[in-house]
Amino acid sequence: MISHFLKLEWKQFYRAASFGKSIGLKILIGFFALYFVVMFLLMGIGAYFGLKEMYPTQDPFVVVNSFLLYAVIGDLIFRFLMQKLPLMNVQPLLTLNIKKSTIVHYILIKSAASFFNIMSLFFYIPFAIVLIKEGYDVEGVLGWLFFMILLIQIVNYLNFLINKNNSAFGFLLVLLIGGFLVQYYQIFNLPAYVGKWFYYIYENPIYATIAILVLMFLYRLNFKQLLGLFYLDEVVSKKVKQVNASDLSWTDKLGDVAPFIKNDLRLMWRNKRTKSSVWMLIMALLYGLIFYPNPIYADKESFFIFIGVFSTGAFLINFGQFIPAWDSGYFNMLMSQNFKYERYLKSKFTLMTISVIVLFLLGIPYVYFGWKILVVHFAAMIYNIGVNTYVLLLGGSFNRKKIDLDQKAAFNYQGTGAVQWLIGIPLMAFPMALFALINWWVSFEIATLTIAALGFIGLAFHKVFMKLITKRYIATKYKMIHAFNQNN
Structure with missing residues (x-):
């Protein structure tokens, strides 16, 4: 019987519609x-x-x-x-x-x-x-x-x-x-x-x-x-679950993006895929404890930026790389509503920005290992807000794969495409390489200032970038609707 079960699973594997894709x-x-x-x-x-x-x-x-x-x-x-x-x-x-x-x-x-x-x-x-x-x-x-x-x-x-x-x-x-x-x-x-x-x-x-x-x-x-x-x-049988609604009235202070942010927060807490990503934030926040206490990394300042970008941008990376696939289950309904597309994207930007600031504040105790670490984390926070948010929003316009929110996050590659692999270059590799080069060629202070400056420049051109990204989403709107309607 065991061998028969194995044959059935093998047939299910290679006969699945998603096998070739x-x-x-x-x-x-x-x-x-x-x-x-x-x-x-x-x-x-x-x-x-x-x-x-x-x-x-x-x-x-x-x-x-x-x-x-x-x-x-x-x-x-x-x-x-x-x-x-x-x-x-x-x-x-x-x-x-x-x-x-x-x-x-x-x-x-x-x-x-x-x-x-x-x-x-x-x-x-x-x-x-x-x-x-x-x-x-x-x-x-x-x-x-x-x-x-x-x-x-x-x-x-x-x-x-x-x-x-x-x-x-x-x-x-x-x-x-x-x-x-x-x-x-x-x-x-x-x-x-x-x-x-x-x-x-x-x-x-x-x-x-x-x-x-x-x-x-x-x-x-x-x-x-x-x-x-x-x-x-x-x-x-269909199970009826009682949902305990959290008090999200504090989001009303965020203006016209509040309804979308409330929807995202409920989505994150009520679904397995997104809830697992939230728990992973704790591990990302403590990621620096693996390296900072170790004397081997005490003089490797160029490595600080990698930890800074990752620890302050853990939510940004986990959540942002699958925009708008998180909403793929009801994307048709969402796109039929009477609201400006820019409001929808602005809500994602706001949520990611808040997460970066909160994770930076929670990571302030890392100053115990040296003032340079706190300065680099601050620069990484600005870079995440002023550069990586736009990179992830732009990358989201290429997402075409639906996500099942009832599945766990880890080792679950549903919704993952070439975009998610390529986007890691501007997210992590570029700031680390740039920081290491300037730190070696000029000084630690100039390298930190350069990373922060890129973030501030991004914030200065916020409206310009958001308009360009919105145009991209509007141009691919119907392609995304069609793709999300297909079974993975």
């Missing part, structure tokens, strides 16, 4: 997957020797174990945002003489072989082989590796249980950030303490079997949860 994108995603596999493989092979050089007085295996707390929690957060249960189209199967338990078992087993689980193995397996070659106890290393493989699956099934629980996501973020802060300020070395337990598995491999019991327990919980949802009336 998205084959190029699938190849591109495949290259990215191959890139990550190679990177993890190289890390697994070189981690022992790299850590031995960085920490000559410590055992590299102990160092790796001390980082596993971050790795496991980070993996769970990453899965929460990006992974979804690999469901198949079960509705036609529910009327056939196939046990529901068989379908559920297939779905859960299939999830165990997802790319999220396989990718980590390209680090752990080579690392374990290096440990054995370096003289570590073979039984201990194999027991540790066996435990890590089971832990990957535990995280996989745990993610499906907490996937819709925002409180669990918040707890994971607090644990991750809290663990880093108490270690950074030398209050308590939580990662090292947890690392001792991982090392204990190496010293006593028999205890790795405890993970089997935990895995079986989580598998059983997932099985019962999914089995309770596999009923035909659950699939075909």
